[in-house]
Structures are given as structure tokens and as C-alpha cells.
Amino acid sequence: MTLTLIVPSGQALAADPGKTRRHDVITWGAGADRLGEGVTGRGYRLVVHTSAGGDGMRIRLSNAFGDRPLTFDSVYAGLRKSGAELVRGSNRRLTFDGSRSITVPAGQSVFSDPLPGRLAAGSDLVISVHSPDAAGPATGHGMAMATSYITQGDHTADESAAGWVTRTGSWYYVDAVTVRTSASVGAVVALGDSITDGWQSSTDLNRRWPDYLSRRLRASAATTVEGVANEGISGNRVLADGAGQSALNRLDRDVLSHPGVRTVFLFEGINDIKAHTGVTARDLIDGYRTLVKRSREAGLCVVGATIGPYKGWYEWDTAGEAVRQEVNAFIRTSGEFDGVADFDRALRSPYDPERMLPFLDNGDHLHPNDKGMQAMADAVGLAGLDCSPA
Template sequence: MWFGRRLLALRGPGPRWNRHAPSGLAIAVAVVLAVGLTVGTTGAGGAAADVRPLRPQDACSSPTWVTAWQTAAQPAPGNPGLAGTTLRMIVRPQVSGSEARIRLSNAYGAVPLTVGAVSAARSDGRAGLLPGSVEPVAFGGKTSVVIPPGAEVESDQVPLEVEAGDPLAVSMFLPAAPPVMTQHSVALQTSYISRKGDWTFGDASAFPTRILSWLVLTGVDVLAPRPVNAVVAMGDSITDGVGSAPDLDERWPDALSAGLATAGGTNVMSVLNAGIARNRLLNDDTVGGGDSPLTRFERDVEGATGATDVVLHIGTNDVAARRPAAEIIKGLQKFAERARNAGKRVYLTTITPSGAGAHGTASAVANRAAVNAWVRVHGREYADGVFDFAATVADPARPTRLAPEFDAGDGLHLSPAGYRALAESVDRDLLTGSPCLTPDRD
């Protein structure tokens, strides 16, 4: 279940809230395929038609809100040293627009979180703000906001020109430090903490401390000139991008976004990263790996404005934890059913190979192979498509391990080349895309 309580959106003058060996291997594959015949043939039906729906011309001329950047929240111990400082979070929106809305989170807080002031501005990619771009951010017309425990708050509209791919800086003054901080721990993006004081409009010299986590900030929506859809990439450290370098946007969702943008036209979508390092499909882990994909579905998928599609790549940590293949398969089925019931297109992937530690034991190898066999044979009975990530990055000579060029060096996580390969294995024509965008107009 989702941590905390859900509050209904308030659209009046106040802020808007959201709660938002080999013989054993062969046997394991045979067993799970037999299981698939009994539990995998009564799903939601085959893949959805790949003909993208047309929109009326007037709808395509209407500015529409879409989530342009998002991260998955998880709890972390609070840092008393943050009291009386300003956080400057750097993010890269994927959609251009004329206005923005900022989402702040206290989803895991046990006490109210006070944010004394907030600003948003175009950034130089570091702590510097581009002159003339700094705007105050209000919540229900007020410059400060108190976020209840377990809640998120969405700001009023901010008259800020946003350009896809250009960094934004969201600065937040914290009068007090919470005992539990809602954050995304492995951001692979440098953000900043100020010296003491409210520096929401301050220059880079006030921000001496660098961090590689996103604190409090969980989303940015933009008002696009015409409708743009979003696809949510949900998963673990492979989706979070572990193995790639900070500040270079080399995760596989980044590579997918770049590929969609290059293709242009109706292929363009906002690609939202909802990966959490150490995440599991079957268990919540509030200490390190965050809530499971099902637990956080409402927040990370349904809560993303304009999200029509979701790609789930997960399971390697469940395999390492010795969860049986049949349980993992049932978890994939439940997730796919949840997504379909929510009106989303859903895509399943095979689990990438690994020979590292608990991920590379004989039982782990057998369970991973069994899950992957089910995804390949039966996944389309539940999902709108299947992407074979495992085959894409496996070593042809030793398929239970990553190919050397795709290995980040630890036998588990991928190199930038590996993440690009995963993105290239996504069949873009299966995604909903954004039907209002055409080669002639964009």
C-alpha cells in the first residue's frame, strides 16, 4: 500500500495536494512455462492496435499540461544541517512550454514539512541562474507552504519559458530540517545546498555544497503548445542509470527520449524515469530500495500528467533475493493488469543478465531464465508489447552474463553503450506517441 494517506486535489484558492547447472536451468524453464499455461492465458488480451488515435484539429491547437520531468520518491534519514539552508535542485525537462508547475513531496515525512520560499529559473547547468529567468513560485497564492505528512503539493502556474533539454533550477528554502527526508537518492545529477539563509534568488556563490540526490522536488509539469503524451519507465537501478556518469544523461530512458526526439513527429513523448536503485517487484523496502512498482503506481504513473504508457523493467533484485520465478511472474501479471485497468499501455521486458554475487548464483540464473522465457512466450497476453532487454545486452558466448562492451564493470549494471542498446530495443511504433505532433508541424 502507498505510504501515507491520499488527499483529494483542492482546486480553489489553496494549494493542490496529491497522495498521491544446465539441467536445473532447463527444468526451471519447463516448469514455469507450464505455470504460464495455467495462469498466463486469461489476461487482458493481446496487444493494443498500433494505429494511433487521431485528435480533432481544435484539440491539437490547445495548450495542454504534461509532466516534463519526474523522479521516484523514497525515504531517507533527515540531515539536521539542512535547517536554514536553501536547496537548489537541477533537472532537465523534456518538453517545451510557456508555463510550469512544481511538485514538492513530503510523502515519507512523519511531521509537516515547511518550505519557506521557492523559485524556478533556467539554469546554466550548474548552480547559476540565467538572468531575467528567475520567477517566484506560489502555492495557493502564498510564497510559503506547509506540506502535511504523506502528501505532495503542486504549485500555482509559473510564467516560465521552458525549453526541452535545457536545465531548470528549483530553489527551496527550508527553515527546519525534517527527521525523514523525501528524496531520490541516486539522481546522477549534481544539485546544490546553500550556506545558511534564504538564497532562493541568490547567485551560484551562495551554494558551495554539491549533492547527487534530488531532495523534496519530485516533478515539473509544463504547459505545452499542443498535447504531448508521456511514457513512464519504471524499474530498479538499471532504469535509474547506475553505471553511467553523473550529469551526462546516459540512462536508458534518456537514450529513449533522444531517439524519440530524433525520430520526430508522432513518435515524440516525454520519457519519465521512475527507476529506484535496489527496487524490487515483490517487496517494499523503505530502508533502501523504496516502494514496489505496484505500491507506487498511483503516484509515479497515474500521478504523471499526460502519461499514457508505462515500461516495466524489474526483477533482478527479486531474483537475487531468491524469490521463485512463479512469484515474479505473478507480480508482472498483477502490474500489467493494474496498468491496463488504469487505461495505460503497458510493456514488459526481460531481466538483463548478471554473474555478480547473488545475481549470478545457479538458482538466480535459473529463475531469471524462467521469468524471461515466460515474458517472451506469454508476456503479450498481459501487455501491449514485450521488449527483450536480456537478449539485447547478453554476451553471445555466455548468455547468462552481460556482453563486455555493455558491462559497467560490476557484472550487473550497464555501461552507457548498454543503456543505449536497451533504448534501441524498444519498439517505438508500439508506444502511443503524441498524435497531435506531425513532421509538418513540429
């Protein structure tokens, strides 16, 4: 029996104008990284927030950083009521090629079968997974800026919160959610670092700049881009591995593998600059060019975002500032991107353009607060996200 999966109270189901032409689109994503050691018999109840709505929801289980096969014997998805409690009747078992269990090989990921019913845009989707044999390196996303839950034993089918008492600020083993919708609907992937990841935005309130962008997209008639995948990883660099694989090394998995993506939003580079590793503007520009080339070869266009001000952060110096200015000039004027979002201009102080405007600064002079995140999203030209590769 086909059921409506998740429709928040008061939202009516809209008819799909593209029934004859449909495709899968990513509605949520998180950059994968190694995340400690797996624990045998542990369950995770993961709360994620969707962007695009549609039916035929699928999740992607990831064992990208595992060193052995990983079995999941029970996976469910439902709608959050509050905390770890689900809306009654919304929790549904997910299958994999018709089976209730799946073994994911080391270094790989697997999509679930489509789940009947419609998933509304802007939903708090709850994915509950259990593994009887997890061990070795776990795959996940460390800084979720959202509360999820951990338990020991299999409580995935439970809709109550009784078995889910331990909280976590990370997502484990799930790195993407997709829906099926009109072929006219596309998605944008934000490839970035801690600012994109949402550090210093308000936990559990979805106030990262890609969240604000998602809300703008849902309210706009200027574009048919509705899906937003946040592939920010705190500390990430363009050129070198460290906090996660570099943007160059994770592009295929964290961007190009997702369905329905129309545009890559590239906002990285500050960690390459401020780490004092001798990275030059030319090094970064070459890295950007490689990312643009590979994205266009995959049929995507690329929007480049200027690097924001960071004077006052403990790693700031005049040499790094000179690199930032040269890189930003390239992003603004080279014509090598399909579009430009000037985050530097949106965040900087008119009195000292090397510093962030205090009203937008969380206090560390590098990461914006909620108002700064919103200012960044407001600086994005929505129509430009519908571009075609040059």
C-alpha cells in the first residue's frame, strides 16, 4: 500500500507538472569523512532536513572510509515529531534490492530502494540505521550542527524516543537522500569548508547559509533549482587532504555522484591560505580551474564565491591577505566561472574591508553568525544557478 511518507501538518500535496518526465534529485547531502571506530550492535537515529520535495525517496549508505564490509540489518525512515520521537505511522522500513539487510563493501556506498509516498520539501526526515557487525573506521559527517541520537541494540522500528537517549552532533553512515520529481527540477551542491558546514550557526535551527539559500529557492519563481546539498567539511582545503579529503579528491563522491545536480557552488580556499603552508594564489587558481574543468566535463556549471574577510583571526597576516585579494580578483574578473557570488562584499566591513562587519561576525572574525549566513545566501543570484556549462 502506497502511503504519504511525510507531509508536515497543514501542507497540501501539490500535483507534479512533470509526471511524464521525471528524474531523481538530491534533497539532502553531507560530506563524508572518517569518523572514529564503528561499534558492533549500535543504532543511529539521524535527523536531516530536506530541500526539494518529491516521491520515491532513497537514502545512500556509505562505507567510503571503511576497511571491511559493513552490514546494516535494519533501516527505517520517518518524520520527526520532536527530539528522537517520530510522527505516529510515519516510520517505514527501507529495503535494498528487496532485502531488509545490505552489506556495503569497504570503500563503497549503496542506495536503498525507492520508498512509496511523497516527501515534502523542508521536512525533518529521521533515518534510523542498525549494524550488527560495525567495526573499523566509521564513515560519517562530524559537525552536523544538528542533534541526532545513538542507542545500543535495534530500535530502528520504534517511533517513540524511549530507546534513544544518547545524543550526538554527528551523522553516521548516511551521506545522501534523493527524491524523484519533475525533470525540470535541479539541484545545487555547495562544496565548502566550516563556513558552509555551518560552524557557529545555531544548532538545530538550520541556519547555515545553504539552508537560507534553500528557503529562498523554495519561495522563488526565478529558478527551477530546488535541491540543495551541503557538502561543507570543517577545515577542508582545495589542494591538500587533512580535515577530510581535499575538494579535488572528494569531488567525484561528494558532488558528481549525486543525481539531478545542475550547479556546483565552489566556496573554498581560506584554509589553504591561512594554514601558512606556502600556498600561492596561483596554486589555488590552478586548483579552481581543475575543479571547474572536471565539473563541466560532467555536464555541470560552476558558481565561484569570493573568500570572505578574516582579519582578527589568529592566523591572519598580510601575506595571506594578499593571496586572498588576488584569488578574489580572479574569481570576480576571470570569466572562468559560470557565475560569481561575492561573499567577501556581503560580509566585509565598510570601515576595514579586511575585517568582517561586526554585526555579521560570530566573534572569532572568521565564521559568520546567523545574520552573516543569511547575508551570504541573500548575495546569491538565484537565476544564475540555472545556468548551462559554458
